[in-house]
Each structure stands twice: as structure tokens, then as C-alpha cells.
Amino acid sequence: MASGNPYAAELAAAKKAVTLAARLCQAVQQDIVHSGIQSKADKSPVTVADYGSQILVSLALKMEVSPGPFSLVAEEDSEELRKDGAEEILEEITDLVNETIADTGSYNISFTKEGILSAIDDGKSKGGPSERHWVLDPIDGTKGFLRGDQYAIALALLDED
Template identity: 45%
Template structure:
């Protein structure tokens, strides 16, 4: 894989996502454990989210100081006295993660300038988190960052992802995702886990491990019939309308059970052919999808041979700020079948309104 324009951005993004992914694994081991935690206790993912955002933000600020970040988190809650214990954990984990070496030399080198400025104070880390306060828009360069996407998956020991996308003049041009719990080989569920996914616009989609820089091309499955397809959808019913999805499957003649997983790992899954269609239909008329939930994943699928749109077939518009307020829902499928899927979506939604 070679590109001239975004080679540096791609390498820095891979380095940032890898370190944040390894941090997330550590937080899971230390604060969640193999048995998971109760859903109501979200403190582990809170610690992971903030720390991951602080790390990625610090690296981006070093290499691309003029770029802005559309991050999911800000430090306002952390500054409350009641959050002092969590804040202390974040400072400790961020400092430890910054000093820990990455397994690959080229990625370790990316952090040298950041490490030279150690030690960072509590104020430094909070400021790093708050660099994610960009409102986005149609001009300039913005990094869309979801430091841990898939809260419920993280807490239950399921799928989650660290997601970083570069939006330039309102268009996603680079996407990197780290999925610590996703098997590297989908045919060997018990094999090595931890996959990094990367796509540069016009360059194709690729996968690699956490410990090797070797990039393997990936692509969506080519189907002879939609009836042999499988859906990949959210675990949580609050994230997508499962009943409408079932009707869409019926209209398309799909009989396979849906593959359900949390986070943008769904995009990664269909991009490499584990599943075929990703549906995220709105469960609320007022909900607006967030930019960081779809930037990197949508580019990965597009570069793997797919089309990603909203439920009406409109391209996702990343130029409107922190949300996709110009779109409703998300539908991703192979380019050969996307139009058929949209037809079924429209029919199913139309039936519900009658």
C-alpha cells in the first residue's frame, strides 16, 4: 500500500489507534476483568474513553498542530470534585501508557516527541481531552475521534473499537480502527485477537495485526444472490430498529440469523466479508448520528467495495458539524446490492407508517 498525500497521516493515525487500543485492553483487564461489570457501572469505560482521547489528542497535537479534533469527550465532568478518583485513574493510566513502548519500531518513533515533554500534569491531560471540542464543518481538516466506541460491548467483554478518521473539506479521506477483541482471522474465532483496519480514500481497505505492520487487503463478499446475505446490526435495540430490520430481511429473502455486535466493529466485519449488510435504522425521529460513530467505518466499507448511505440512499454528509443532521439512519452494503437494500428499507418503513 503506497500513497503520497496521506502517508504521514496514516502512519500517525495507526500509531495513535494502536496505543489507545492497547490501553483499552489494559483498562479492561484492570477495571473490568473477565467477568465484565454491571451495565450501570460505567466507570471503567469512562476511564478508558477519557484516557484514550487524551493519548490520541496528544499525538495529533504534536504532528498536526493546526488540525482540529471532533472528539466524543470533554473534561467538564472530570473537573467536578466528585470525579477526583476517576480523574486520578486517568492521569495514572495515561502517564503509564505514554511511557510504554509499542511493539513496532516505526509506531514507537511517532511518540518520541510526545514522550520528550514528560511528565504531563493533570492540567495537561485535561487540556488534551478538551482538544476534541471542534464543531467540525465543511472547511479545514478535522480528526473525528471515538476513543472507545461500543460502551456496552466494552463492559461485557464483547466488541468495541477505537476509531479515528480524517475529514478534509467535509470529506472523509482516512480511517483507522482498532478492534482489540476481534479475531484477526474470522474463520478462527479462538485464534489471535486484535485487528487494525485502515483505509485511505482511493487506496483500498486493509487489515493488520497489533504486532505486525504487514497490511492485508480486504474486501466485501461478492454475492450471487441477496438471499444468501447476512445482516450485521447492533446488539442494543435502542441503537437500531430490530423489528424493521427483520421485515427488510424478509423482503430480501434473507433467512440467516443476524450477526449482532457493538461498535464500528460492524463496519470492519462487513468490510472483510464476515457479514454483508449493516443496518442502523433510527429508533427516534429526533436522533442525529454522530460524526465519530461513522467517519472511519464508512470509508473502510467504501474502499472495500461497498456503498454507505442513509436509509433514503443519500450519501452521509460529514460537513455539517458534529452530527450527520442531514441524514437519517445508516445502510451499508456491497455496491452491487446497495440499491436493492435501499428499496427494501423504503418498503418496510413505508409499511410501518400505514
């Protein structure tokens, strides 16, 4: 039997991903503005931090975990950001993500608005009973986040069900 954690690489990637996302969330929470809040079809709030957190977690996992199939089941999608009138919030998300990446020096990458939309939709995997799937709630507790209270970036790895 091999010693050590068989998921050490994944754990390190997850820690880096969540740390990067937390940095963006802390910046947004400190300077929260109501223009950064939308409502989903079910009327629950979604912020630029929800989208930004999901993008950064997806990016970090893709960059840090060994090559191969990547499956992320995440809460947000780009549908609302593709509608007329969402250009300003899409630009805000793009700026936040690019600033967070640049400030941390984590990766040598910069997103366009279309790249942001695509990165959000990387979380559209259907999951399934086999293979590995990352599961993400980019901000669990958005209402608490909006009040300046507690929230979590909830990330898990499912391996073979």
C-alpha cells in the same frame, strides 16, 4: 499525477495514535473495575479508557502530523471530571495515560491533572465544511467494552468536507 498516498503521513500518525490508545484500552479492559465507570448526562457509560484513549489519540496526532492548525472533534469533554467528587477518577486517568506513555516510550511527556483536562478538551473543535478535521469516538461500543467484548477506536480524517 503524483504517485503514492497523499495522506501517508496522516495514515501513519493515525495508526500510531490508535495503537497507543488500544494499548491503554486493553490494560483497562483486562482489569476493569466499576469505579472506573461514570455516566454522562444522557446516562450512557463513560470509562477511564474513553478519556484516556481520547487523550492519547489527540497527543499522538499533534506530535506526529506536521505543524499547523489542529482540529479534533471528539466525543468526550472534561465537564464531569471537573466536578467535586471526580478527583479519584481524574487521578486514575492521569496515572493510566502517563503509564501508557512511559511503557511505550512513545513520547517524553508527562501529564498533570490539569494537563489531562486540557487534553480531553482538545477534542472540542466544531469542525466545519473546510480545512482538515480529525473525528474520534475514543471507544465506539463502550457497553461491549465493559462486558469484555468488541469495541473500536474510531478515528477518521475529513479533508475539505
